[in-house]
Amino acid sequence: xxxxxxxxxxxxxxxxxxxxxxxxxxxxxxxxxxxxxxxxxxxxxxxxxxxxxxxxxxxxxxxxxxxxxxxxxxxxxxxxxxxxxxxxxxxxxxxxxxxxxxxxxxxxxxxxxxxxxxxxxxxxxxxxxxxxxxxxxxxxxxxxxxxxxxxxxxxxxxxxxxxxxxxxxxxxxxxxxxxxxxxxxxxxxxxxxxxxxxxxxxxxxxxxxxxxxxxxxxxxxxxxxxxxxxxxxxxxxxxxxxxxxxxxxxxxxxxxxxxxxxxxxxxxxxxxxxxxxxxxxxxxxxxxxxxxxxxxxxxxxxxxxxxxxxxxxxxxxxxxxxxxxxxxxxxxxxxxxxxxxxxxxxxxxxxxxxxxxxxxxxxxxxxxxxxxxxxxxxx
Numbered sequence: 001x002x003x004x005x006x007x008x009x010x011x012x013x014x015x016x017x018x019x020x021x022x023x024x025x026x027x028x029x030x031x032x033x034x035x036x037x038x039x040x041x042x043x044x045x046x047x048x049x050x051x052x053x054x055x056x057x058x059x060x061x062x063x064x065x066x067x068x069x070x071x072x073x074x075x076x077x078x079x080x081x082x083x084x085x086x087x088x089x090x091x092x093x094x095x096x097x098x099x100x101x102x103x104x105x106x107x108x109x110x111x112x113x114x115x116x117x118x119x120x121x122x123x124x125x126x127x128x129x130x131x132x133x134x135x136x137x138x139x140x141x142x143x144x145x146x147x148x149x150x151x152x153x154x155x156x157x158x159x160x161x162x163x164x165x166x167x168x169x170x171x172x173x174x175x176x177x178x179x180x181x182x183x184x185x186x187x188x189x190x191x192x193x194x195x196x197x198x199x200x201x202x203x204x205x206x207x208x209x210x211x212x213x214x215x216x217x218x219x220x221x222x223x224x225x226x227x228x229x230x231x232x233x234x235x236x237x238x239x240x241x242x243x244x245x246x247x248x249x250x251x252x253x254x255x256x257x258x259x260x261x262x263x264x265x266x267x268x269x270x271x272x273x274x275x276x277x278x279x280x281x282x283x284x285x286x287x288x289x290x291x292x293x294x295x296x297x298x299x300x301x302x303x304x305x306x307x308x309x310x311x312x313x314x315x316x317x318x319x320x321x322x323x324x325x326x327x328x329x330x331x332x333x334x335x336x337x338x339x340x341x342x343x344x345x346x347x348x349x350x351x352x353x354x355x356x357x358x359x360x361x362x363x364x365x366x367x368x369x370x371x372x373x374x375x376x377x378x379x
């Protein structure tokens with residue numbers, strides 16, 4: 001009996017020792033440990049870049065071209081009310097007048113040329129006496145204003161740096177509602193940020209933001225500091241310059257507006273070439289045709305505009321247009337409303353003759369106007 005007990009004890013000891021070695025070095029060989037090993041499938045390291053739902057390639061392409069724009073200007077110090085007292089001024093002079101202060105603001109811009117030209121909003125750099133541009137690669141440079149166009153809220157800056165990553169212009173006229181879009185800028189000064197959304201609407205006007213309005217509307221988050229930044233398509237090509245938001249709180253509510261890249265390009269080229277934008281002008285005040293006016297003038301549709309006033313000796317006056325006329329077509333193209341008329345006229349070349357179709361006293365007539373140059377607007 002004693003011999004059997006010794007054999008059992010030795011066998012148990014050897015088995016426990018073997019079990020300890022296996023559990024330490026090869027735990028997966030133990031049948032009761034197999035359930036603790038989870039088998040997972042790992043994607044290849046480059047599969048994320050091939051994901052059709054990702055915008056990483058578009059962002060990677062466009063982000064280096066978007067810059068932060070920092071501006072500052074000198075503002076008068078608050079005036080001490082005692083300085084309006086002549087007795088006080090006689091004894092104390094100007095010593096209680098405050099020192100001028102500097103106000104700073106921020107925005108965004110887009111490098112559009114390797115020569116250093118940057119597109120941004122006019123309101124970003126308005127009245128600034130110092131402008132600094134910070135690139136995505138960490139470089140900084142002072143910038144000068146080449147020119148600005150308050151009517152479209154666009155401005156062109158110039159920096160003197162080499163190897164600049166200019167953005168690629170897309171085809172804004174081919175953009176459709178529902179297309180994906182990325183907004184790139186510097187919201188609230190937190191640093192370069194990319195937000196994603198879709199094109200919500202096209203041709204937005206009558207917003208009272210600019211004189212010439214043909215906005216792309218997007219729900220990509222646009223916040224203060226994004227102004228002047230890029231709106232790009234799913235390929236990373238520029239389709240708009242972010243300009244304004246509709247907001248009651250100051251933050252994004254999903255309604256942002258961008259100036260189409262095609263318009264921005266036209267304005268930029270004229271600013272660089274001429275220093276300002278040259279537009280056509282005929283010198284009239286107009287009013288949209290309402291259903292009530294259409295009934296009064298016995299129109300079958302509400303297209304066209306009513307001439308409410310004519311500037312004396314202006315192009316329209318010299319061409320024979322009178323108050324009360326209905327302007328229907330410009331060079332054979334129908335006029336939809338006052339915004340459409342303004343855009344069509346502004347696109348005409350000054351000192352060239354345009355054919356205008358009007359309706360007067362139920363009779364249509366063609367007039368020939370020598371287009372004038374739109375006067376510069378005072379802001």
